[in-house]
Amino acid sequence: MKRISYDIVIVGSGAGGGTVAQELSPLCRQGLRIAVLEKGPRLRDDEFTGRELEMAGALYEDGGGFLTADGTMTIAFGCAYGGSTVVYTGTSMLPPERVIRRWDVPGLTHADLDGRARKFMAENNAHLVEDGLINENNKLFVEGCRKLKYDVQQFPVNIKGCRGSSLCNLGCPNQAKQGTDRVQLPRAEQNGVEVVTRCEVLTVGEKTLAARVAAKPAGAKGDPSPWEPGDYQIDAKIVVLSAGAVNTPALLLRSGMGRSLPRLGYGFTSHPAFIIVGEHARPIVNFVGHPKSYYVDQFAESDRFVLETCMYFPFITAKSMAGFGEPHSAFMRAFPRLQMILVLACDEADAHNRVTIDKAGRPVVHYRFQPKGIYGLMSGAYTAAKILFAAGAVRVHMPVARDPTIEAGDAGRLEEIAAAAEFRPGKTPVSAAHPQGGCGMGIGPSDSVTDSYGRVHGLPWLFVADASLFPNSLEINPYVTIMALADRVAQRIREEVPALL
Ligand SMILES: Cc1cc2nc3c(=O)[nH]c(=O)nc-3n(C[C@H](O)[C@H](O)[C@H](O)COP(=O)(O)OP(=O)(O)OC[C@H]3O[C@@H](n4cnc5c(N)ncnc54)[C@H](O)[C@@H]3O)c2cc1C
Numbered sequence: 001m002k003r004i005s006y007d008i009v010i011v012g013s014g015a016g017g018g019t020v021a022q023e024l025s026p027l028c029r030q031g032l033r034i035a036v037l038e039k040g041p042r043l044r045d046d047e048f049t050g051r052e053l054e055m056a057g058a059l060y061e062d063g064g065g066f067l068t069a070d071g072t073m074t075i076a077f078g079c080a081y082g083g084s085t086v087v088y089t090g091t092s093m094l095p096p097e098r099v100i101r102r103w104d105v106p107g108l109t110h111a112d113l114d115g116r117a118r119k120f121m122a123e124n125n126a127h128l129v130e131d132g133l134i135n136e137n138n139k140l141f142v143e144g145c146r147k148l149k150y151d152v153q154q155f156p157v158n159i160k161g162c163r164g165s166s167l168c169n170l171g172c173p174n175q176a177k178q179g180t181d182r183v184q185l186p187r188a189e190q191n192g193v194e195v196v197t198r199c200e201v202l203t204v205g206e207k208t209l210a211a212r213v214a215a216k217p218a219g220a221k222g223d224p225s226p227w228e229p230g231d232y233q234i235d236a237k238i239v240v241l242s243a244g245a246v247n248t249p250a251l252l253l254r255s256g257m258g259r260s261l262p263r264l265g266y267g268f269t270s271h272p273a274f275i276i277v278g279e280h281a282r283p284i285v286n287f288v289g290h291p292k293s294y295y296v297d298q299f300a301e302s303d304r305f306v307l308e309t310c311m312y313f314p315f316i317t318a319k320s321m322a323g324f325g326e327p328h329s330a331f332m333r334a335f336p337r338l339q340m341i342l343v344l345a346c347d348e349a350d351a352h353n354r355v356t357i358d359k360a361g362r363p364v365v366h367y368r369f370q371p372k373g374i375y376g377l378m379s380g381a382y383t384a385a386k387i388l389f390a391a392g393a394v395r396v397h398m399p400v401a402r403d404p405t406i407e408a409g410d411a412g413r414l415e416e417i418a419a420a421a422e423f424r425p426g427k428t429p430v431s432a433a434h435p436q437g438g439c440g441m442g443i444g445p446s447d448s449v450t451d452s453y454g455r456v457h458g459l460p461w462l463f464v465a466d467a468s469l470f471p472n473s474l475e476i477n478p479y480v481t482i483m484a485l486a487d488r489v490a491q492r493i494r495e496e497v498p499a500l501l
Pocket residue numbers: 011012013014015016017037038039040076077078079080081082083084085087088089090091092093169199200201202242243244245247248251433434435465466467468477478479480482
């Protein structure tokens with residue numbers, strides 16, 4: 001086993017880890033040694049081909065299909081230099097005041113988080129995209145919403161030089177999306193932070209980590225790790241865990257910290273989601289332009305759902321539709337004529353929903369759909385179907401309806417169809433891309449895992465800086481809030497470096 005030492009080690013390079021790396025990187029000029037250990041590979045620009053199966057395997061954990069314990073939901077998250085920010089869509093939302101107030105974390109104010117979030121919005125070039133990048137799928141969503149008098153709003157998106165290839169969730173082939181792989185990590189490296197890819201941290205002990213560096217598999221995308229393959233012991237005076245809401249709790253649990261931190265793994269939420277597709281009589285341009293420009297969140301408080309435009313590729317679309325055989329094939333044959341809306345439920349922390357580990361130490365996510373989450377998905381499906389018909393769809397696929405294919409002639413019976421609809425866990429296809437919680441912030445070990453600056457209770461040298469810090473669902477797209485929280489963690493570390501080293 002090789003042994004290496006650093007002053008600060010950051011585990012994971014996504015929204016949280018990339019931000020901490022950038023914000024701590026000026027310390028390298030004072031002679032501190034800082035490393036980011038990232039399990040995934042670093043791809044060259046020319047390896048982003050936009051091919052669905054190829055890129056899903058290269059950039060996502062389990063190809064984007066990580067399954068919950070009972071197999072009723074898949075969770076998508078990235079595993080690469082830049083983490084999930086390589087595959088996210090780049091919609092950039094400020095933390096909602098009502099949610100931060102409800103979280104009620106002592107020491108965490110909305111005003112503080114908002115100021116930091118705005119800094120990262122500007123740094124990542126978040127802005128409302130110009131008309132030329134807004135495709136027909138998005139325009140039809142706006143048209144349908146306006147007919148129904150819904151409050152439709154445009155997403156700020158963090159792109160620079162976007163060529164409208166609509167491939168954001170497969171990694172941008174045009175280097176336009178401003179994820180941590182494009183902005184924060186390169187800056188951190190310029191300042192002297194080392195990024196070690198293909199390096200999986202196995203356990204964390206008292207100021208030390210055990211890690212394994214993997215060889216690049218034959219034919220795989222990405223550079224080899226800068227370190228030789230093999231096992232390493234890495235000593236660090238300060239450790240920051242940013243492995244994401246599934247992997248950070250799992251890493252702490254397999255490191256034996258569950259006994260002193262009884263809330264570890266609890267409070268997991270994920271914005272469970274499904275897509276509702278509407279078939280039009282004519283082709284709908286969905287695969288050119290930016291895929292996600294508009295949303296409706298007026299129902300988040302009352303009915304627990306948010307609607308967003310979306311564009312999914314054939315494989316994801318096929319697996320997201322209920323049923324099989326001819327009705328399913330008919331929608332897939334109509335792929336170039338499909339309009340798509342994503343329904344996200346605003347789920348809530350629940351005693352059952354949590355991250356644990358299996359005997360081999362791998363993460364296991366226990367997720368049970370709660371009545372409020374199911375209500376959110378059901379009412380979201382009904383509202384999305386109304387929007388699709390208002391926009392001119394000739395038939396709609398509603399995965400929760402008894403017969404998922406609803407013809408335009410039955411649009412007047414939509415309320416009745418929705419009332420008879422049924423959410424069947426395991427049969428209704430649900431996926432999530434916003435895993436949150438598991439190391440929630442709070443007062444002490446009886447209610448949380450960390451304080452409001454991400455410091456793990458009782459371990460002054462150990463911090464968490466990622467989506468696992470959320471004590472409950474954020475109810476909107478989370479990456480900007482994660483960066484704002486990571487900025488607080490970095491600030492606390494900078495202030496305490498003299499005492500901690
Ligand atoms: C398809 C998709 C679209 C999305 N779109 C949006 C969007 O438009 N707007 C938005 O706000 N959010 C979006 N999100 C969510 C957003 O990307 C995530 O919430 C955010 O990136 C999470 O940040 P994080 O730091 O918690 O984890 P991640 O960004 O997932 O980073 C965690 C990193 O840790 C690494 N890691 C894990 N375990 C280990 C280990 N043991 N050792 C070393 N490294 C490890 C992983 O490989 C990964 O790179 C999207 C997500 C997906 C999947």
